[in-house]
Amino acid sequence: KLSQRLTQVGEFVPQDAILLDVGSDHAYLPIHLVKTGRINKAIAGEVVKGPYESAVANVQSAGLQDQISVRLANGLAAFEPTTDGVNTITIAGMGGHLIAEILEDGRDKLCQVSTMILQPNNGERHLRTWLQAHDFTISDEKILAENDKIYEIIVAHPGQSVDILTEAELCFGPFLLQEKSTVFLEKWASELAANQEILSKIPASAQQKQAEFSAKIAKIKEVLNVS
Ligand code: SAM
Incomplete structure (x- = not known):
């Protein structure tokens, strides 16, 4: 059964999208989306040989090789804009820095x-x-x-927003900050505790580090409404 995390990622994929899933690993996400009729065509991109081979095998055993093309490629090199018609991209399960780097490289x-x-x-x-x-x-x-971990999903479209995100929105997420769900509060309560623990171990001589963590803590406390 597909994880709750990937199921949720899939929920944001528009009906009949032509999808590129970057770092597809086992290709579970495109397989799930084709099987459920959400999409009809996808590319599963993988840069590492082992996961790439597992994606090929899974797509084959699902009998979906006509719909899902598995490609060994780095990031957005997995598709050709003129011929593949990709209009939707998913990138899940990696660090935010790596995701930004992949987008930057294929801008x-x-x-x-x-x-x-x-x-x-x-x-x-x-x-x-x-x-x-x-x-x-x-x-x-x-x-x-899910499984004692907290995950965030961000959906983005091209086009400049009328509202410039504030520092708090960049950090906590504009929609997540608005919603302040139980999971969100749980995440930031735990981040608060972790930062307080770090602060308590910073020597008094390292004033700049202390100030940096105190500021972080104050920012989280403000969002959590605690003093
Ligand atoms: N997307 C799946 C998920 O969310 O369950 C798999 C996540 S897995 C932790 C990350 C995958 O991204 C790995 O299989 C890794 O090889 C692949 N990966 C990392 N950097 C990549 C890149 N630049 N291009 C394509 N795949 C990449």
């Missing part, structure tokens, strides 16, 4: 892409900052807990 290929669904395991602030700096608008977000 010139993004002009026909109307939806990107990104699920960074960390570095969300960095990724939102990249999106904003490159004129992508965040149109939705989701936070969920």
